[in-house]
Amino acid sequence: MRWKQFLTPVKSFDAVHARSYMADKSADDVTILDVRQPGEYKTGHIPGAKLIPLPDLADRLDEIDADKPTLVY
Amino acid sequence: MAAQMLAGKGYKVVYNLSGGFKGWQGEAAFGAEEMGLELFTGDESPEKTLTVAYSLEDGLRDFYLTMIPKVKNDTVKNLFTKLAEIEVTHKDRLFDEYLAITAKTVSRVAFEKNTVKDVAEGGLTTKEYINLFQPSDWESESDIIGLAMSIEAQALDLYMRAAARSANPQSKKVLTRIANEEQTHLAELGKLMERI
Numbered sequence: 149m150r151w152k153q154f155l156t157p158v159k160s161f162d163a164v165h166a167r168s169y170m171a172d173k174s175a176d177d178v179t180i181l182d183v184r185q186p187g188e189y190k191t192g193h194i195p196g197a198k199l200i201p202l203p204d205l206a207d208r209l210d211e212i213d214a215d216k217p218t219l220v221y
Numbered sequence: 222m223a224a225q226m227l228a229g230k231g232y233k234v235v236y237n238l239s240g241g242f243k244g245w246q247g248e249a250a251f252g253a254e255e256m257g258l259e260l261f262t263g264d265e266s267p268e269k270t271l272t273v274a275y276s277l278e279d280g281l282r283d284f285y286l287t288m289i290p291k292v293k294n295d296t297v298k299n300l301f302t303k304l305a306e307i308e309v310t311h312k313d314r315l316f317d318e319y320l321a322i323t324a325k326t327v328s329r330v331a332f333e334k335n336t337v338k339d340v341a342e343g344g345l346t347t348k349e350y351i352n353l354f355q356p357s358d359w360e361s362e363s364d365i366i367g368l369a370m371s372i373e374a375q376a377l378d379l380y381m382r383a384a385a386r387s388a389n390p391q392s393k394k395v396l397t398r399i400a401n402e403e404q405t406h407l408a409e410l411g412k413l414m415e416r417i
Binding site: 158159160161162163166167169171174175176181182183184186188189190191192193194195196197198199202205206209211212214215216217218219220221 | 222223224225226227228230231232233234235236237238239240241242244245246247248249250251252253254374375377378381384385397400401403404407408
């Protein structure tokens, strides 16, 4: 069991807070990560979001910059 | 769950969007990951990337211009004119960057010969946009700003996906810069919407 991943605090943003957080940043300053399934992404997603479905995430972490803030949904 | 996992893997700043996409209540982009990427396959040079982007802006400008005689409300006519002018500014910017990148001197006319026809921002044709977003009232200023915001959101999304795919580092930079500009446009339209 790797406890670290359960003990690291993750902040939650509601939509209003998330929008104001991103308002003064460039599109490439923040990674918006969509971990839903491709069908859900297709129906509608946050503009500029990167799609990595949750089951693939562990294998595709190299596609997300660890130094940039990441907003996950 | 995903946010916890990233934080555990050493991602410095991770936020979870509470309520998920349903709670987002903002502009959305539509379509599969590959949509519109026939325009940006990933192998394009920065020059070609700028040429395609220029075509997209030009297509959208044409769309706004064709809408002017179709509406009666003068405020909305002015809005379409203004939206078309913004695209001209963006086209100028792209052409300047093209000139800066290519060592050759190229006239605007010669450059425009290489552009792609019948595409608008976001990779959809204007007809496809109208079908997708269906403004309920073409005479309503807020509906038209809403349409323009949807188009900018779609464009931002396309440029981000194209940047992620690009194998050419310089093209990737070009695409990221354009995506950032689209985001600025989107924010400006949002402010405009609040004012009316």
